[in-house]
Amino acid sequence: MQFKAMILDNAEVSPGYFRMRMTAPPEILTAQPGQFVMVRVNPSIDPLIRRPFGVFDVGVQQPGYTGAAAQPYLEILYRVVGKGTAMLATLHNTDLLDIIAPLGTGFDFGPAGEEKLIVGGGVGLAPLYLLAKELVKQSPVRLFAGGRTKDDVLCITEFERLGVECYTATEDGSLGECGFVTKVLEQRLDCTANQGRIFACGPHGMLQAVAGIAARRKVPCQVSLEGYMACGVGACLGCVCEGAGHSADTPDYRCVCSEGPVFEATELKWEGA
């Protein structure tokens, strides 16, 4: 659906990272973890194309004033990387945005009771919070959050409040384990003899490493991808990624926006795999 959203909050949660809450129609509550939204940053022609963001959270809030109706909301978590996100970061409460949501195919939760291993790198945590919120209802959940520095590890408190056991790793050692988050993930898989199910979102290099670990240890793994896209509904075909069987002679492209953004890691082609 397409709707006008009013910004309720747009706070810098860590240097360069913003968490934005906006109003949404009640249908937003049907958004599945892993789905995304397309945001038109402003009504002008520059920037022209919508920006895709994972759904960080949806819910209903009760406004503070007497007699107010409960307000369904949508949250996104974004990093300022270019022109569009820089403009988003300057917006204030009561500013309006044009949103298309929810889009794409979300995560498959898998059976209840098994351990769920959520792996996020930097702003890749964005679509994983709503996932954790759903998974804690049925399973023990562990989060492995990585980043370059402690500033790139976001919203850990929110995950902890859900009852998720959180592990962190930073490349400079400023928070948690020093090194890549995959090291911590492997330590956990060593302890449990490769039990559980992995859900990952983050930079391509991290996803590739996670997919490799999952393949070697035979752990089911889903990844959520990013792509340059114009439409978000499977029409422009700009955002394709390579399927497992892809080669120059036998091309196998999958549309990130409509077939994904969540894929089974085994469905995709990974360099060096």
Next chain:
Amino acid sequence: MQPDLSVEIAGLKLRNPVMTASGTFGYGEEFSQYVNLETIGAFVTKGLSLKPRAGNPTPRIVETPGGMLNAIGLQNVGIEAFIQKKVPFLRTVNTPAIANFFGYTPEEYAELATRLDTIPEVAALEVNISCPNVKQGGIVFGTDPSCAASVVKACRAATSKPLIVKLSPNVTDIVEMAQACEGEGADALSVINTLTGMAIDLERRRPVLANVTGGLSGPAIKPVALRMVWQVSKAVKVPVIGIGGIMSASDALEFMLAGATAVQVGTASFVNPGAAQEIAQGMERWLIDHGVDDVRSLIGALQA
């Protein structure tokens, strides 16, 4: 009084002049949630080839100021899957569907035209001539008048449906191309396809698109498109369909003043999936506000 927005392209009656452009609207179904297809004049489906095509490596698209570059590489399901999987949807919509198609030899174009001619759900054919001619060293059909003419001639012999030719703007003289196509029996001309461009990543010292170059679309190309529609419509008798950066009803009406009988909305559908419908509604409002009772009175009414 309700103004009359209907127009006619080679016998094809449209309830209003607004169509969607090929490659920006999938096969119609992708947008059916956002647009009431029965509020627009027609929709043009993604360019078809004889065999399915996987398209180019990524990145395939990049935003540029006021526009975007794409090098999708003509990814499409192929004529066979189109007939099996996409045509059933066209049957459910009471709006003409126009099939866009392309080939690499005049014979391929003719074969596609022959097959599309037999599909009752396809109201008209739009030929994309911005493709390399593999038999003549890869020269783009649409950049050489005799190559373009050979394609139109082959298609004309293969179909009795309205035949629209989509012209490439990447030429020195678009009028010459338009006349060559009209001369071989084109019923209408779509003006224009994307302008070839490129974007560079300074820090990596590399082109942004994997294909290096791509087609520029969006509001950035509107002035070029208006100029070409104006030139072509003065030089040919067949109707011209104006395309290029149309984002609003006023953009669409400007194209009609320049000589277009109808328009196609492309990149705008990516930005706002309901764009085509909103533009058609906006045109009606403009006509009411300005006391114009027939949209056809605007065609070529530019005072220049």
